[in-house]
Amino acid sequence: MMIPKKFVPVMLTPFQESAAIDYKALEELVEFYLSAGAGGLFANCLSSEMYDLSREERLAMVSFIVEKVNGRVPIVATGTFPDTLENQASFIKEMHSTGIDSVIVITGLLAGESDSEQVFEANVKKLLDLTGDIPLGFYECPVPYKRILRADFLGELVKTGRIRYHKDTCLDIDGVRAKIAAGKSAADFALYDAYMVHAVDSLKAGSAGLSCIQGNYFPELVVWLCTHYNDNSEDVDKVRRFFTENMAVMHDTYPASAKYILGKRGLGITQVCRNGSALSSGADYDNLDGLLQKFEELAEQINLKVYSL
Template sequence: MKNTFPGGEWPTMLTPFTKEGAVDYKALEKLVEWYLQNGVSGLFAVCQSSEMFQLSLEERVGVAEFVRKKAAGRVPVIASGHISDAIEDQAAELTEMSKTGVDAVILITNRLAKEKESDEVWLSNLKELLRRIPEDVPLGFYECPYPYKRVMSKETVSWCAKAGRFFFLKDTCCDIDRIREKLEMIKGTNLKLYNANTSTLLESLRLGAAGYSGVMANFQPKLYAWLCENYRSETADKLSDELSICSLIERQLYPVNAKYNLLLEGLPVETVCRVKNSADLTPTFQKEVQMLHRITERMNKEHR
């Protein structure tokens, strides 16, 4: 298998729901188009931002297949969705996801070992999982923060890079020294690193990271696409500073606030979520998102 994944911005996609709480495929279609119009390089269709731990397997597979079909021929689509504890159940979930035709199936690092278990246990479970899923399926990793964050070590990154089967690493360590180590481990291999953290993003791009895959692509996609393309520009440092401060909105009521931002963008998206109560988006929180939206509009004009 050869890595054809482009560098750039890969949004961690939201899942729109109807007022009744079902997946809203009409809104999802509009959302796919919004990402593409804002210059993304690929789409991460089923992840924590998608509320995957609250989606049934049928819904996870349905969302991934829908996004893959809508984006076909324009950008690649990846998806995760193995949320079970037992390896045999995870293998079944991943095999079903692979049937959707997505460009890669992404493994959740914390699913491969318990929080206090060693890298040796993690690697043993990974090898067992690989034996149980189709050999021709391109794979990647996501250091998902829920239910606990399992950041890959130099040793596990090195093994996976040498295996040749892994192409995408969504890094959430938020530590530029650890990112630098990982980039050294994957140099010259199929594996590419996509940083989820804004404050370390610019430096990581200059060190060789392939791009960005994070929450703020649901608020400021055009700006992150610009930064990934122009990270050596003289104005990149200023933009990076501004984006880092803007990214503090992540600490508010995500993903409810991101869906509210999409409403401000004119998308027919309800603020309904399964992981948070949309009623908790207070008038003050709404004002903060409105302010960010106005700031983003001004910044977009500066970086056309």
């Protein structure tokens, strides 16, 4: 039997016009993700503009999400930010106390960009020692820089029983396959791929699912791909090409672009971002309106149920 694949959204943070967190819109967003079929949530991530949130906001927002989800799906959230290892460990404990399933560690914050693999791996092991038995995961976040985990080191960590989650951004299908193979020693370890260009190949290779920014535009389409990826059909190829061919427009002004699309889809979310992202020209709006039209046409072609609030 095939194990069902899951889509885990990298959650946006809705802001009011004043740039305060909009908790009413956040509750709507949670319900939208779940109605679209999300199998988990990744809160307090780069898409959440986590580096532009205060310590108190990060904890309050994740606690709110845990309360609203109420056990319906697992939740992971980032727990490391620029600081000493000891202070990162302390915040991991605080984040875990919100009730999430695993705390995510940013690989690029455990060693400097010029530091060796030996330094990085020693710091990872030290952080594990400092955080008791808290379940952890890794995110190869592009900010402050992208540090890719070696497959054999990931496999070594998975064998400790502490590592439950990995969000992969290596953009290399062979690297993804190697990490999947390295993690097979633990039944409760899951690798989620962020790169939609090889999403079908990644799912076929044994990834647990997808965790990509495209799901902040059209979550039900990512869920559809997680369900139908193994079908030998033209529809799968249409969906694959849609994500590949529209990669640029979905990245260019993100996350403001995703907030604009969600607003057009009926969510009460503003385009306000704290990280400087904004739609700055008529061409930006035209491109996104065209993207939404293409999605609606594709949804009709593959008989996809489109969700809205």
